[in-house]
Amino acid sequence: MLPYLPRHPVPDVVRVLAPTGDRLWLVTRYELGRQVLTDPRFSRALAVAGSAPAIHPLRPDPVALTSLDPPAHGRLRKLVNRAFVPEAMAAQEGPIRRTARGLLKDRRAIDLVSGYAMPLSASTICQVLGVPEAEQDRFSRLADRAHGITPCSPQESESARSELRAYFAALADLARREPGEHLLGTLILAQEQDGALDEQELLALIELLLNAGYETTIGQTGLAALALLEHPAQWRETVSRPGLIPGAVEELLRYAPVVPISFTRVARQDIELGGERIGTGEGVVVSLLHANFDAAEHADLEVLDVRRDMPRNLTFGHGPHVCLGAQLARLQLRVALEELVRAAPGLRLTVPPTALRWRPAEAVVRGPTTLPVSW
């Protein structure tokens, strides 16, 4: 059993003490969660102010897409959306599949995190952003340290983050000289043609896309694989009916979401929610994990079932800030699973689940850091 399934029953809306020492409201139901994520009376911009109640000690960049309210949010989001259109995402399938296949070729054993999820996510995000192939190793070494995916000291992490920022500025210059069919090229075009983006916004966007897109897919691939390894009958079902995989991906996203809680929103005014009164200036966080197990309409949500039809979930959030990379993440997960099923039908863990190591509890993104398997 995965060690972090939500424990029922919990109140619909409950006061919690964050690791920062701040008190916030946690919303644990699906419908109430959607309400918070769409209601403009709950603000992201107010939540990044220095004095706002916070769940994590790190304050997000106030110019980042995730920190904006309408109308500034909509303006910036429209620009980035151009690079995430379905055709652009579909074009990634071939390269993702080739990489996944190459990583598993002629292997009988692998660490599914360091040997599969990490290189696959690195090459996908590099391809999408426009990091030249020859520089992908350097990029992933920096990104792994910057995000503590590879264990390192806070100082090493900070220095990797600033090196990464300088690298992105150089990459933006390169894309200006040699524009290409990638996200950076699209953003540079928006900057030059429409004057829609200043340099600071551009660099913040690139950093956000890396933050939001890299460690999430690593963690989610690990969590999805582990959930299947812990449910051998579900794994066998997936192996014998690969056509189930797109649905299985949805179920795995529901069952083992890599980002368990939303960002904080702050109430602009007093708001009644689920029988509680949220006061002006108070912080609210949605437990995406609890919402995914909210059994108001469905039965047996504690059970992993790869045949489940359209399991509703909040894994990618909802409303104006809904995950921009959801289609890309789904695509990568589907291809990763399809290739794993094809190459390694007899997949099994080579250590007991209790011996696995995990990302630190305070990390925004969760997941195992090792997943040794053989077949």
Ligand code: HEM
């Ligand atoms: C399984 C993988 C992923 C999960 C579970 C995930 C989850 C989320 C969630 C829950 C949010 C909304 C948070 C909130 O509103 O409080 C979000 C936002 C976002 N995600 Fe993802 N994400 C994933 C992968 C990606 C990828 C691959 C990219 C891009 C390459 C990406 C880019 C973004 C961006 C830019 C936002 C902010 C959107 C906005 O503020 O308008 N994500 N993600």
